[in-house]
Amino acid sequence: MRYNERELLSLARQPAEKAAEIRMRVPKKGSVLKKRLVKLVVNFLFYFRTDEAEPIGALLLERCRITKEEENVFSISFIEEPERKYCFECATEEQCQEWVEALKKASYEFLRRSLIFYRNEIQKMTGKDPLEQYGISEEARFQLGAHGQ
Amino acid sequence: MKLNERSLAFYATCDSPADNSGFLYKRGERHTAYHRRWFVLKGNMLFYFEERDSREPVGVIVLEGCNVELCDSAEGFAFAIRFGGTKSRTYVLAAESQAAMESWVKSLSRASFDYMRVVVRELEKQLQEMRSGLVGGCGGSLEPPGPWKPKPSELEQSRERLPALPAIPPKENGCAVWNNALGADRLPDASGCGGHDEEENPRPPPLPPRRRVSNGEAASARAIVESPSTFCRLHEKYSREVARLRQDWQQRQR
Numbered sequence: 001m002r003y004n005e006r007e008l009l010s011l012a013r014q015p016a017e018k019a020a021e022i023r024m025r026v027p028k029k030g031s032v033l034k035k036r037l038v039k040l041v042v043n044f045l046f047y048f049r050t051d052e053a054e055p056i057g058a059l060l061l062e063r064c065r066i067t068k069e070e071e072n073v074f075s076i077s078f079i080e081e082p083e084r085k086y087c088f089e090c091a092t093e094e095q096c097q098e099w100v101e102a103l104k105k106a107s108y109e110f111l112r113r114s115l116i117f118y119r120n121e122i123q124k125m126t127g128k129d130p131l132e133q134y135g136i137s138e139e140a141r142f143q144l145g146a147h148g149q
Numbered sequence: 150m151k152l153n154e155r156s157l158a159f160y161a162t163c164d165s166p167a168d169n170s171g172f173l174y175k176r177g178e179r180h181t182a183y184h185r186r187w188f189v190l191k192g193n194m195l196f197y198f199e200e201r202d203s204r205e206p207v208g209v210i211v212l213e214g215c216n217v218e219l220c221d222s223a224e225g226f227a228f229a230i231r232f233g234g235t236k237s238r239t240y241v242l243a244a245e246s247q248a249a250m251e252s253w254v255k256s257l258s259r260a261s262f263d264y265m266r267v268v269v270r271e272l273e274k275q276l277q278e279m280r281s282g283l284v285g286g287c288g289g290s291l292e293p294p295g296p297w298k299p300k301p302s303e304l305e306q307s308r309e310r311l312p313a314l315p316a317i318p319p320k321e322n323g324c325a326v327w328n329n330a331l332g333a334d335r336l337p338d339a340s341g342c343g344g345h346d347e348e349e350n351p352r353p354p355p356l357p358p359r360r361r362v363s364n365g366e367a368a369s370a371r372a373i374v375e376s377p378s379t380f381c382r383l384h385e386k387y388s389r390e391v392a393r394l395r396q397d398w399q400q401r402q403r
Contacts, residue, residue, distance in 0.1 A: 001154045002208030007232050009150065011213050042213055042262035043193065057151035062160050062192065078156040080163075108192030109165075111265045118272035125279055130272055136259065139168075 012039065012046040012055045018102050020095065021050060026057075027077075027084035038088065043108050045076070059086065066103045074100050115142060161189060161196040161206045168192070169256040171249060172201075176241040183243060188253075193262045195230075210240060217258040219250075226250040230257060 016039040023033040024047060036056075037048040043062060046055040063079045072093055075085040090096040104110070119142065122130045131137040169190040174183040175197060186197040186207065193213055196206040210230065220227035220241060227243040228250060244250035 001157060001206055003152060004210050004238065005150060006234065006237055007214065008211055010234055055150055059153045060157055063156065063163065078153065078159065080156070080159045108262055108265065111262065111269050115265065115269045115272065118269065118276050121276055122272060130275060134268060
């Protein structure tokens with residue numbers, strides 16, 4: 001699949017929501033835990049060799065499942081292939097929990113659900129649609145009941 | 150750089166509703182011929198397929214940090230997705246109608262994760278402010294008891310001598326204004342506002358106890374949320390003080 005790699009590389013250089021050195025294992029036969037710089041930017045998780053400027057890879061965090069595994073460990077898998085897990089071993093349990101929390105909220109779909117929720121709450125309280133000021137109140141993607149909400 | 154392409158392809162073709170979809174002409178990178186492709190916008194990802202029923206996208210354009218502009222192109226209904234950066238590519242697309250073009254330009258220019266995040270944070274803030282505002286009220290009347298109204302000059306005086314209160318900025322519901330205007334003691338003969346320190350200087354009133362907010366998100370709203378009973382008590386206290394002072398003042402005028 002073609003993609004705009006230059007822009008994605010540029011995104012990987014942006015300030016991250018979260019970044020840390022974490023040991024990571026990809027779901028490939030025979031792969032082992034390796035220390036990586038892991039960086040969360042918008043709904044992408046980039047991972048770098050610790051001394052390199054360009055990421056080895058990127059995971060788009062949509063339709064994924066973040067699972068707390070054993071102590072200090074969490075995994076990312078995608079809905080269609082739940083057995084293929086990207087494993088992350090953190091330095092501490094606390095760090096692990098923080099990443100799990102952050103990654104669960106890192107998808108566009110999560111943002112969309114949040115927007116619909118807040119919109120609805122505000123509308124209930126004020127009788128007014130807070131999205132009107134943005135001129136996006138009619139967009140299908142923000143309707144209550146859209147996207148399986 | 151590796152991308153989780155399989156998951157990407159699943160995301161593109163799964164039955165989750167698209168934010169926009171339709172045929173667009175895409176200008177090639179090397180050869181400037183246009184190719185008709187089926188485009189599907191999901192979140193900040195613009196996928197394009199060879200055919201509408203293709204099982205896998207030909208490619209995807211990640212829509213972070215881009216601008217969407219109309220084109221002067223000879224092809225009608227053309228628009229461009231332009232990225233910053235020196236060697237960045239510009240994607241030129243053309244719709245098949247004016248309406249389609251406008252619809253695409255609108256949805257693409259608001260497709261970024263960043264944009265969504267800004268809107269969500271704004272709404273979250275609005276909701277928190279609304280909820281704090283509700284709790285800060287007394288439930289009952291916000292007016293001071295009796296016919297007392299602050300004389301403009303008195304109010305001005307007291308405002309000038311207010312110490313910088315970090316807590317409550319003036320709000321529409323009047324509660325915080327009331328507090329700010331009189332809370333800090335600076336009426337000339339104020340003696341009973343919240344007690345004195347050792348040198349008999351009137352102290353600013355005690356801050357009401359911090360109410361623990363129920364959910365984690367509201368912790369970021371650092372406004373002091375007062376429990377109704379504490380507020381009402383303080384309210385009563387000050388209004389009695391003020392009524393007394395007003396009486397004194399009026400008597401001295403005679």
